[in-house]
Amino acid sequence: MTSDNIPNSNPVGNEDSGDESESIPLAQIDTLAPTPKKRKSTKNGNGATKRKKRLVIKDEDDDEPLALKSPVKAKKPKTKLNGKNGQEKVKKETSQTLDAQLATPTDLIKKEKEEEETYKWWEAQDMDGEQKWESLHHNGVMFPPEYEPLPSHVKMYYDGKPVDLAPAAEEVAGFFAAMLETDHAQNPVFQKNFWNDFLQVVKESGGANVEMKDFTKADFTKMHAHFEMLKEQKKNMSRDEKKALKEAKEKEEEPYKTCLLNGRKEQVGNFRVEPPGLFRGRGAHPKTGKLKKRVYPEDITLNLSKECKVPEPPAGHKWGEVRHDNTVAWLAMWKENISDSLKYVRFAANSSVKGQSDFKKFETARNLKFHIDAIRTDYTKLLKDPLMQNRQMATATYLIDVFALRAGGEKGDDEADTVGCCSLRYEHITLKPPNQVIFDFLGKDSIRFYQEVEVDKQVFKNLRIFKKPPKQPGDDLFDRISPPMLNKQFQGYMKGLTAKVFRTYNASKTMQDQIDLIPNEGTVAEKVVRFNAANRTVAILCNHQRTVSKTHGHSVQRIHDRIKEMMWQKIRTKKMILELEPGLRRKDPKYFEELEDLSKEDEQHVHHLLLERAREQAQRKFERENQKLKAEGKELLSSSVLDEKMEKIKEQEKDLAEELKTGKPVMKSTTTVEKLKAQVEKLDGRIVNTTFQLQDKEDNSEVSLGTSKLNYIDPRLTVMFSKKFDVPIEKLFTKTLRDKFKWAIESADENWRF
DNA sequence: GGTCTAACTTAGTACATTGTAA
DNA sequence: TTACAATGTACTAAGTTAGACC
Known part of the structure; x- marks a missing residue:
């Protein structure tokens, strides 16, 4: 028995029991460091284990029909006979007969397709646990083309x-x-x-x-x-060539794109077998660059209904194995050679199977709101528990709950060195009294997690204990606990609760809170910006990053230039107003306050940009026209045409230089003060908009909104926002997301709450 | 309890498509 | 109409979790 299993046998009697030196007997502290968790190294053992007792029936050795164990009946899509649904059905049928009289065959096929897609599992209310499907028919997988040798001169x-x-x-x-x-x-x-x-x-x-x-x-x-x-x-292929290529591609993938799931057509996700190539590991992956070998039919295990005709493997080949396991949600599987893990061909995100599990995920997270207070109270209490293991559990739970850390399972030496909560090491946190913690480590995908935060006083004390000598860099902070132990504890709090549920819960909760702060006013564009800002809060919480695009600096500069140019134009227009009516300056000094805002250098810079652009345009136009003439076999424009244009630009340059010197703009004689004022107003609006856009761009340059929208924010929140704020859902969800979250779009209203 | 690993979700990036300014 | 940027999607790597087994 290790000493930390002994309850505090020597309590210093301190009620507070807060400080490490008081609450934990020395002996206990001393034994903190040993028992280093063994780093897992991927072994290639032959311990082929079966995960659970399943209805796995291999083709060869089983002549008993699957039906004996689990009756396979093609389930009819359930439609409610009453209410909305029934009406809808009638309506559709009438419209279809009407359509049928007019429609072309392709229209009919389209219509048929729509019909097929209208199965609403979320209204069927039969989300079984264990079984994933009752019948599954598909045509196997699509293989990448065979290698074609290069021309002999390319070596x-x-x-x-x-x-x-x-x-x-x-x-x-x-x-x-x-x-x-x-x-x-x-x-x-x-x-x-x-x-x-x-x-x-x-x-x-x-x-x-x-x-x-x-x-x-x-x-x-x-x-x-x-x-x-x-x-x-x-890239240079003609439009028709590209089109033909695309059509050929579509025809080839047609059979693999869809499958029959419980008699209904559903989309398959990744029906293409991964082509060979060089493994692109992320971060400092020790195996990056290794050859990812070609996958052959012999490597592939298919999974489908017993009564489904086994798809024909490519000529001269055989399938590795054919299974009929309806407790899993994959259609095909193979083992990859880099780290011996499995790759699956699955249903698409918009399939009923995926939809149901997504729905379940969010409902579990939603359920956490009824338990979270009790859980927080409990782990706060346990932060002071005399048992080291309990303290670690409580502290880890705190970090997972408050900072949205991942569980952090063990990793092997043949993987990139990344960590999550349980695998945090000594060097990943720096403690600054009284209660500041600096996290600095590489998380999933080797994305850096850097945060300077203030934590609960007791958490700070605990972390200090977890770092006490003889612990040193390289040692695990949480050496008494592991993700499975955490999850087991969580299950005790609430059914279905695991570490990752906290992330989903806190993400969606944050989104709900943020949406609650948004005033229901302004244009659609403004509301979308606000929505994205809320989305960004969530992305930041989850530390969802992206690499700054190569063109980011460039495009930011361009927006800056555009703003500067608009400023210049505005000031220039105001100067014109004063030219027409000098007395206005005294009348409304505030309006003309900004006249001196633009420095000479800035002004010159704008002039430069303006002229450069004019020159480029002239040049391009000239070239384009000549190209056209050449194609038509006509005589080309002489270079004097271009020279003339350039001459004009030169004159403009002179004017601008003069303007710079005198500060007096050159203007049209026909203009009026009213017209100019209107222009100023327009420019003001554009400046505000563009500045806004620039801010958004800067704020978003390193934050990826997509991941949280796809995986963490309950889609019903987005639907609620759309309906309540009258923002078309198309502005918030792309086509793919609308497909994936159809269940949410059709089931949440403007009052829905997470 | 720990280890192994199957099966699933989550993640960033590469590439394709679409939108937009010129 | 074109060229380039922005956006959207496909791809596949990298996590988490749970059951089997020792």
Whole structure:
């Protein structure tokens, strides 16, 4: 028995029991550090275990129909006979007969499609637990095309010499060549892993004419150039060619796109088998760059109804296995070679199966609101528990609840070193008395989590205990607990409660609170901006980041320039007003206050931009017109036409220079003060809008709103917002999201609350 | 209790499509 | 109409969780 299992046998009698030195016997503190949790390293053991007793029936050894265990009946879509639904049905039928008289066959097919899609599982109320489907028919998976060798003149070079490779090796070289300009290809780990695997394939495929050892002597530029050329060619294809290509693609994927789930047509998500390539691990992944091998039908396990005809595997091949397991929600599966994990082909996000589990997820999170107060009270109490393990549990729960940390399971040495709550180490937090904590660690996807926060006093004390010597950098902060233990405790609080539910709950709760703060006024655009701001609060809570786009700086600069230009125009217009009516300045000094706001440099900068743009435009227009003339076989414009234009711009330049000197704008004689004032007003509006847009862009540059919208914010909140604030749902959900969240769109009203 | 791993959700990025300013 | 930026979608890596088994 370790000492931390002994209840506080030596209480210093302090009621407060707050301070670490008081509440925990020394002996207990001393034993904190040992029992380092073993780092899991992926083993390739043969302990093939079955997860649960399932209705797994393999083709070969089972002649008993599945029906004996679970009767398979093609379930009819349930439609309520009364009320809204019944009416709807009648209406549809009449409209269909009408349509049928007029419609073309394709229209009919479309109509049929719509009919198929109208199954409303959320009104059927039969969301069973264990069983995922009653019948499942599909056509298998789509394989990537076979490798086609490059033209003989396109080669990689080694030490200056062209290398002849077997197709299998050439393919791998090509993977790297295609990525030559990416960050991956500059990463030494990626290079090393690629090179090792590549040499292996070279060896296995019969070697090459040149002996290769040193990566730095390998030259993939010719191959790279070839791929770039192909890309360019594709881009330059005519409209018709592109269309034909697209049609061919659609025809090819048609059979795999959908399946029959309980007799209804539903979409399949990732029906394409992942093509071979180089593994693009995120962050400092030790295996990044390794060869992801081609997947063959023999590697694939299909899952479908017993009575479904097994799809034909590609010629000359066989399926690895065929299963009929209706307790799982996948259609096909294979094992990938990088880390021996499984990959699944699943239903699409808009399918009933996915919809139901999404619905369940949000209902569980929603249910947490009835328990959260008790839970918080409980873990606050446990923060002072004499048992070290309980203190760790309580402290971890606090971090998960308050800072939306993930559970943080153990990771192996062959994965990137990232952490979550339970796997936080000594070096990931810095403590600054009295109660400040600085978190700095890499979380999921190696995204940095950096936050300086104030925490509960007792949490601070506990964290200090968890860092006490002999603990040192590299040691686990929470060395007595693990995600399964946390989850077990959570189940005691509430059925279905796990660490991740806190994230969903807090995200949706935050969204609800934020929406409550939005005033129901203004234009649709303004309301959308407010909605996005609320969305952003959630994204920040969940630490959803994105890399700043390469063009971000550039586009920000452009917006700045645009604002400056509008400012200049506005000031210039006001100056014109004064030219017409100098007396106005005394009448309304405030209106003319900003006349001096723009510095000479700024003004000059704007002039420069203006003239540059004019020149570019003239040049482009000239070129375009000549191109057109050339295509029509007519005589080209002489360069004097362009010169003339440039001359005019030069004159304009002179005018502007003069204007800069005198401060007096050149103006049309026909204008009036009223017209000018209207212009100023218009410009003001545009300036405000653009400034707003700029702010939004800056705020969003590193925050990704999509992930929280897709996974964390209860879609019924968005629907509620849409209805209550009269903002079309199309402004808040893209087409895909509207499909995925159809259940929410049709079930929530303007009064719905999380 | 710990380990293994199947099966699922969550995540950022690469690429395709659409929108918009010129 | 074009070129480029913004937006949307597909892809697949990387998490969490739970059951089996020791």
